[in-house]
Amino acid sequence: MSRFPQTMEFSHLNRPLGIEWTARNLEVQGTIPAEIRGAFFRAVPDPAHPPLFADDSILSGDGMISCFRFENGCVDHEIRYLRTPRFEAERKARRALFGRYRNPFTDLPEVQGIDRAVANTTPVWHGGRLFMTKEDALAYEVNPHTLETIGPWTYGGKLRSPTMTAHPRVDPVTGEMFMFGYEAGGLATDDVAYFIADRDGNLKSEQWFKAPYCSLMHDFGLTQNWAVFPVFPTKSDLARLKAGGVHWTHHQDADSWVGIMPRYGGEVRWFKGPKGIFSFHYVNAFERDGLVHLDVCLADTQPFPFIRAASGINIDPRSIRFSTERWSFDMSKPGDTYAARPLCPPGDLPRLRDADQGRPYPHFWLPSMDPNAAGPPVIGGPVGAQFNALLRVEPDTGRISGAGFGPATSVNEPVHVPSGKPGHDGWLILVVDREIDPEHHTSELLVLDATNIGAPPVARVPLPVELHPQIHGCWVSAEQLAASKLKG
Numbered sequence: 001m002s003r004f005p006q007t008m009e010f011s012h013l014n015r016p017l018g019i020e021w022t023a024r025n026l027e028v029q030g031t032i033p034a035e036i037r038g039a040f041f042r043a044v045p046d047p048a049h050p051p052l053f054a055d056d057s058i059l060s061g062d063g064m065i066s067c068f069r070f071e072n073g074c075v076d077h078e079i080r081y082l083r084t085p086r087f088e089a090e091r092k093a094r095r096a097l098f099g100r101y102r103n104p105f106t107d108l109p110e111v112q113g114i115d116r117a118v119a120n121t122t123p124v125w126h127g128g129r130l131f132m133t134k135e136d137a138l139a140y141e142v143n144p145h146t147l148e149t150i151g152p153w154t155y156g157g158k159l160r161s162p163t164m165t166a167h168p169r170v171d172p173v174t175g176e177m178f179m180f181g182y183e184a185g186g187l188a189t190d191d192v193a194y195f196i197a198d199r200d201g202n203l204k205s206e207q208w209f210k211a212p213y214c215s216l217m218h219d220f221g222l223t224q225n226w227a228v229f230p231v232f233p234t235k236s237d238l239a240r241l242k243a244g245g246v247h248w249t250h251h252q253d254a255d256s257w258v259g260i261m262p263r264y265g266g267e268v269r270w271f272k273g274p275k276g277i278f279s280f281h282y283v284n285a286f287e288r289d290g291l292v293h294l295d296v297c298l299a300d301t302q303p304f305p306f307i308r309a310a311s312g313i314n315i316d317p318r319s320i321r322f323s324t325e326r327w328s329f330d331m332s333k334p335g336d337t338y339a340a341r342p343l344c345p346p347g348d349l350p351r352l353r354d355a356d357q358g359r360p361y362p363h364f365w366l367p368s369m370d371p372n373a374a375g376p377p378v379i380g381g382p383v384g385a386q387f388n389a390l391l392r393v394e395p396d397t398g399r400i401s402g403a404g405f406g407p408a409t410s411v412n413e414p415v416h417v418p419s420g421k422p423g424h425d426g427w428l429i430l431v432v433d434r435e436i437d438p439e440h441h442t443s444e445l446l447v448l449d450a451t452n453i454g455a456p457p458v459a460r461v462p463l464p465v466e467l468h469p470q471i472h473g474c475w476v477s478a479e480q481l482a483a484s485k486l487k488g
């Protein structure tokens with residue numbers, strides 16, 4: 001491969017690999033429980049060509065879909081690039097043609113007007129279809145059996161929003177999928193589209209509203225009655241984009257906000273939060289005791305170094321204060337304030353049981369940092385420091401159990417596979433990467449008992465190739481795959 005910039009974004013675990021492969025019957029150590037039948041899809045940004053701008057981000061990387069299929073205790077694996085128009089254009093030219101992260105004004109003239117989507121953030125299953133998403137563009141449909149790229153998903157041309165979040169929320173009872181798209185009115189606009197698809201994947205509503213400013217809105221919360229939209233001061237600016245600048249800068253002295261609207265649409269009520277904070281992910285939102293609660297993986301500044309650098313925020317990353325908080329909103333009283341309290345140790349990429357979405361929930365799993373780990377965290381991902389531990393957290397009891405994975409280990413976000421056995425809480429499946437040196441690592445798939453994550457894995461699948469760190473993953477059962485709209 002061509003030489004990439006020797007920055008954090010393209011080195012260590014972030015080294016572009018560009019490997020598409022297919023493997024059948026990987027070596028399994030231990031026993032895969034027979035009830036684990038289906039596919040673990042992972043979204044991986046893996047740039048096929050060195051960027052036009054050396055200070056660019058791994059988040060512009062071409063989307064790869066990685067799929068582990070489980071059947072009768074066997075595991076197969078495939079990795080494929082998404083065949084987006086952007087990928088195809090650059091593949092033909094054998095070099096990057098698109099410019100800075102989310103700035104089309106820096107693209108080369110020959111690709112003006114070509115869709116910039118890289119579809120590299122979250123695989124999403126809904127209505128019998130598989131999508132690869134990234135929040136600055138439409139979702140791309142992928143054939144779940146062949147991993148063939150189908151194309152951008154517009155709900156039959158009905159969707160007006162040109163963007164869709166990588167964090168839709170699916171109601172476990174109604175099967176509806178709730179989504180939003182920000183910068184819906186164009187680059188750097190404060191227009192947010194909020195839209196809902198029924199359980200069969202038909203668009204049933206789309207409402208637009210105005211945010212306090214154009215913000216990096218990565219996730220949202222959904223309860224049985226409310227949709228919750230936090231807005232943090234990582235902002236965009238059209239003049240800056242037109243001048244060839246960066247998409248985002250973070251504003252440490254600017255207010256944050258939380259907008260709450262009825263979940264089937266209506267007026268947004270805004271609550272004012274602390275200045276300068278940021279969160280990418282919410283564990284869950286739910287209602288209890290007359291309050292709306294949002295559980296938040298929080299930082300006191302923008303966690304991504306490339307955004308801090310562009311914002312003139314020059315701080316030691318080790319001084320950033322991360323936390324996990326519960327925010328509680330009383331919709332019955334006037335005012336624009338809310339209560340916040342600590343919930344558990346810091347972490348990110350939380351995993352909730354699908355059945356608990358939007359409801360009071362007994363527990364969740366959280367990649368985190370092991371305070372007793374030997375050595376520094378592995379360099380990788382957009383933050384530049386990978387998690388090395390996994391927690392199981394019971395918010396109501398305060399009980400926390402955990403697993404450390406040893407020195408120089410990187411823990412990727414797990415998926416949860418429910419069990420059919422009464423009283424059994426199912427399984428977690430995740431990939432861990434172990435750095436040997438800055439140029440080499442090994443990757444391994446682990447299957448854990450979801451209740452006792454500190455016990456030795458029930459199965460491990462050492463990979464004969466290095467894998468690139470994932471952003472997010474999803475689990476799709478064999479029954480769901482059999483009922484998919486596209487066939488193999």
Ligand SMILES: [Fe+2]
Nearest residue numbers: 166218280472
């Ligand atoms: Fe995310």
